[in-house]
Every structure is written in structure tokens, then in C-alpha cells.
Amino acid sequence: MKIAALVFASCLVFCASLSAADLNVYAAASLTDVMKEVATAFGKQSGDHLQFNFGASNLLERQIEEGAPADVFLSADEAKMDLLEKKNLLLPGTRRDLLSNLLVIIVAREATTAPTSAADLAKADYQKVALADPQSVPAGIYAREYLQKLGLWESVKDKVVPTENVRGALAAVEAGNANAGIVYKTDALTSKKVKVAVEIPATEGPKISYPVAVMKSSNQPEHAKKFAEYLSAPAARALFEKFGFTMSK
Numbered sequence: 001m002k003i004a005a006l007v008f009a010s011c012l013v014f015c016a017s018l019s020a021a022d023l024n025v026y027a028a029a030s031l032t033d034v035m036k037e038v039a040t041a042f043g044k045q046s047g048d049h050l051q052f053n054f055g056a057s058n059l060l061e062r063q064i065e066e067g068a069p070a071d072v073f074l075s076a077d078e079a080k081m082d083l084l085e086k087k088n089l090l091l092p093g094t095r096r097d098l099l100s101n102l103l104v105i106i107v108a109r110e111a112t113t114a115p116t117s118a119a120d121l122a123k124a125d126y127q128k129v130a131l132a133d134p135q136s137v138p139a140g141i142y143a144r145e146y147l148q149k150l151g152l153w154e155s156v157k158d159k160v161v162p163t164e165n166v167r168g169a170l171a172a173v174e175a176g177n178a179n180a181g182i183v184y185k186t187d188a189l190t191s192k193k194v195k196v197a198v199e200i201p202a203t204e205g206p207k208i209s210y211p212v213a214v215m216k217s218s219n220q221p222e223h224a225k226k227f228a229e230y231l232s233a234p235a236a237r238a239l240f241e242k243f244g245f246t247m248s249k
Contacts, residue, residue, distance in 0.1 A: 020047035022048070022051060023072060025053070025071065025073075025227070026073045027060075027074040028054070028166075030186055030187055035054075036052075038230075041235050041236070045230075045235075046230075056132065056133070057076045071219070071227075072214055072215065072228055073213055074212045075211055077138035077142070090216060091221060095212070095213035096213075097248035098247070099210035099240060099246065100202070100247075102199060104185045104188050104198065106195065107180050109195050115197050116197070119150070121155075121180060122156055126179045128172075128177065128178040130168075131144070132166045132183075134157075134160060137163075139166035139183060169181045170190075170194065185244050189244045209248065210245075214228050
């Protein structure tokens with residue numbers, strides 16, 4: 001009986017390994033820290049292994065469009081997901097809004113002065129303002145739209161230090177290469193080298209939305225769908241909230 005039990009247990013492990021999947025998840029750079037914890041929790045539950053490609057959503061969208069082997073895409077804005085949907089690259093019925101975020105203005109932790117409002121960024125004290133590329137990267141586009149709404153963009157645009165993604169803007173402020181920066185609240189919370197000077201309320205800032213979808217080209221669509229669904233489960237929700245995100249309703 002003991003031998004039979006051992007054989008049965010071994011079969012369960014072997015069968016589970018056969019059914020496990022390797023999934024390629026393309027995710028916005030601002031999700032780097034939280035998704036690593038989500039992957040650990042999901043892997044323990046499912047046995048699946050997640051391989052991440054983190055970066056600016058516009059670059060990830062372009063890679064997917066050019067045939068990169070993505071199973072799941074988490075974008076930091078709707079526009080990049082829209083591009084893929086228009087090209088019929090999403091698995092029907094899998095797209096949904098997942099998360100939201102806030103913009104904050106940051107300065108170095110040791111800075112002796114800090115802006116009290118976005119208007120201060122137009123002052124001479126702030127010669128370099130780090131933003132993710134405001135022409136193409138969601139975090140930078142959100143920041144530009146916010147400054148345009150306030151009538152400040154023309155006064156700030158020549159000071160902008162554009163970076164490849166939002167983590168680059170954070171790094172520029174950390175390193176002292178910019179006097180201030182506009183990043184997501186969740187990115188600021190990951191750093192001990194910066195402090196939040198101004199938090200832009202959701203009612204005043206742009207609507208920030210992180211959609212998720214499974215790619216039609218996925219080789220493991222059922223596993224990919226289970227992962228996408230897991231992102232709204234209580235365990236994943238708790239992790240997102242721990243890192244400062246809010247769940248879309």
C-alpha cells in the first residue's frame with residue numbers, strides 16, 4: 001500500500017509538471033515590483049512559470065505588434081491596448097481594466113526645497129524636470145496632459161529630461177540629474193532616495209488606467225486566461241493595494 005501511495009503521489013507531481021505552462025508576460029515598467037510578488041503567489045497555486053518583459057508600454061506594444069511571443073499584456077494606458085485591438089491581436093473577451101494609479105511630483109530625499117504645487121515647476125529653482133518621454137510613454141503623456149490642463153506645459157517643456165520609461169524618470173531624480181520629476185505614486189513608494197512633494201488627486205489628474213488582455217497568438221491561451229483572471233483575485237488584489245495601486249471597478 002505504501003508503494004502504491006508513493007507511485008500515486010509521484011504521478012500527481014509528474015502530471016502537474018506536464019500541465020504547467022511557461023507564460024510570457026509583457027508589463028509596464030511601473031508594475032515591476034508588484035508583479036514579481038504576484039508571480040510567486042500565482043506560481044505556487046498554479047505551477048505555471050512567468051517570464052516577464054518590463055518596459056515602456058509603447059515599446060512593448062510595438063514588440064507585440066512585430067510578433068514578439070507575448071501571452072499576456074499589461075499596459076499602463078488604454079491607447080496602447082487599443083492599437084493591438086485594432087490590429088485584431090487580442091484574444092476576444094479577455095481585455096478588461098485592471099488597475100489605476102496617481103501621479104506625484106518627487107524630489108530627492110535630501111533636497112532642501114520642494115515644490116508645493118505643479119506651478120512651482122515653472123520657477124527657476126527647477127531647471128530639470130524628469131518625465132518619461134511625454135510624446136510616447138504613458139506616464140509622460142499623463143504628466144504632459146496634466147501640465148497642459150493647468151496651462152503650465154509651455155513653461156515646463158524646455159526643462160523636461162525625457163526618459164525611456166517611468167523608472168528612468170525616478171532614477172534621474174534619485175541620481176540628482178533632475179531637480180524634480182513626475183512619476184506614478186507607486187514608483188515613488190519603491191524608492192528610499194526620493195520623497196513625494198505633491199500628490200495629484202485623482203479628481204484633478206488624468207484618468208490612469210492599466211488594462212490587461214491575453215494575446216491571440218498565445219501558445220497557452222487557457223493558462224494565460226487563468227493568469228489574467230487571477231490578477232483580480234483577492235490574493236493579487238491585496239498585493240496590488242500593498243504597492244499603492246487601486247483596483248478598477
